[in-house]
Amino acid sequence: MSFGIDDLPVRDELRGKSPYGAPQLDVPVRLNTNENPYPLPEPLVERITERVREAARDLNRYPDRDAVQLRTELAKYLTKTGDHPLSIENVWAANGSNEVIQQLLQTFGGPGRSAIGFEPSYSMHALISRGTGTRWISGPRDEDFTLDVEAASAAIAEHKPDVVFITTPNNPTGNAVPPETVLALYEAAQTAKAATAGAIVVVDEAYIEFSHGASLLPLLEGRPNLVVSRTMSKAFGAAGLRLGYLAAHPAVVDAVQLVRLPYHLSAITQATALAALEHTDTLLKYVEQLKAERDRLVAELRAAGFEVTESDANFVQFGRFEEPHAVWQKILDRGVLVRDNGVPGFLRVSAGTPEENDAFLDAVREVKKELDA
Numbered sequence: 001m002s003f004g005i006d007d008l009p010v011r012d013e014l015r016g017k018s019p020y021g022a023p024q025l026d027v028p029v030r031l032n033t034n035e036n037p038y039p040l041p042e043p044l045v046e047r048i049t050e051r052v053r054e055a056a057r058d059l060n061r062y063p064d065r066d067a068v069q070l071r072t073e074l075a076k077y078l079t080k081t082g083d084h085p086l087s088i089e090n091v092w093a094a095n096g097s098n099e100v101i102q103q104l105l106q107t108f109g110g111p112g113r114s115a116i117g118f119e120p121s122y123s124m125h126a127l128i129s130r131g132t133g134t135r136w137i138s139g140p141r142d143e144d145f146t147l148d149v150e151a152a153s154a155a156i157a158e159h160k161p162d163v164v165f166i167t168t169p170n171n172p173t174g175n176a177v178p179p180e181t182v183l184a185l186y187e188a189a190q191t192a193k194a195a196t197a198g199a200i201v202v203v204d205e206a207y208i209e210f211s212h213g214a215s216l217l218p219l220l221e222g223r224p225n226l227v228v229s230r231t232m233s234k235a236f237g238a239a240g241l242r243l244g245y246l247a248a249h250p251a252v253v254d255a256v257q258l259v260r261l262p263y264h265l266s267a268i269t270q271a272t273a274l275a276a277l278e279h280t281d282t283l284l285k286y287v288e289q290l291k292a293e294r295d296r297l298v299a300e301l302r303a304a305g306f307e308v309t310e311s312d313a314n315f316v317q318f319g320r321f322e323e324p325h326a327v328w329q330k331i332l333d334r335g336v337l338v339r340d341n342g343v344p345g346f347l348r349v350s351a352g353t354p355e356e357n358d359a360f361l362d363a364v365r366e367v368k369k370e371l372d373a
């Protein structure tokens with residue numbers, strides 16, 4: 001046996017665990033990681049090149065540690081689209097919303113503290129909790145994948161978590177959480193932790209631009225323990241950029257400064273993100289196209305006899321399969337990569353271009369025929 005992880009003095013809670021690992025396979029149609037299928041438009045590519053060239057001239061210096069220009073532009077974007085006025089003091093940015101979540105857990109979680117999410121949900125909430133020494137609590141979700149306010153509130157009352165994750169639209173199931181539910185869980189979390197300064201409630205809105213409903217940003221008013229996290233990886237079609245951000249009370253933004261690494265956001269990242277923000281109108285047009293394709297996937301999958309979870313995201317959860325992984329393989333054998341998130345009975349497909357979605361629908365109809373035969 002060769003020398004491996006277990007021979008190293010790694011932390012006990014990491015022993016025997018697996019890293020995040022959505023397969024990156026080279027197949028014709030890749031619909032497994034909820035990326036935007038459209039490459040950035042050429043005028044934006046030009047603008048990025050210009051801005052990066054400018055930034056390159058100053059690379060001998062550290063970047064703006066506080067990302068002032070970028071946070072100002074993000075605040076403007078949120079104010080314009082989120083129906084809630086925000087300014088730079090309310091906004092913080094990092095390398096992907098995964099890093100935002102990590103900074104939040106480093107600040108408000110950590111050893112001796114706990115975080116809860118309502119599963120199945122975004123697996124990185126649990127993994128980043130583990131990585132930051134925060135105890136993870138798996139909260140309940142209904143059979144139909146909606147959030148049951150009573151059951152979720154009871155779990156919060158029982159475990160008194162320091163951090164509560166609510167993902168809306170939820171990944172991998174696709175459904176959105178109504179604002180009343182978020183408000184009820186916020187109250188439950190504050191009541192459970194009334195003896196201290198309350199609990200931080202993180203609303204993960206990575207997919208909100210694809211939703212039929214509105215953002216929960218207006219709920220920030222008067223709720224200093226609420227945080228909304230966002231990303232440019234999905235709606236902005238810039239997963240390769242690694243830019244995530246949050247909106248919250250200015251005190252939350254001050255608090256995450258305690259754990260962020262100095263100069264965490266490179267000058268190249270800041271320049272690229274600023275260029276993308278100049279083109280939001282064009283980028284959001286692709287979102288409309290993707291929403292229509294998402295709705296088509298839901299309708300056609302249902303027409304083909306599949307059980308489909310309501311989707312407000314750029315992906316769709318479909319089933320029910322006795323052996324989802326075997327079905328995943330059969331779809332892959334037809335050149336289409338979808339995702340097996342380990343949800344019993346279900347698989348997930350990201351909305352691609354109309355051609356990619358057609359290829360997926362053809363493949364999945366063929367597989368169904370085979371399974372029904």
Ligand code: PMP
Pocket residue numbers: 033034095096097098099122167170171204206207230231232233239242243244
């Ligand atoms: N939140 C959710 C719900 C996600 O699905 C993802 C990406 N799959 C992220 C956060 C992280 O995205 P990123 O780090 O690219 O911003």
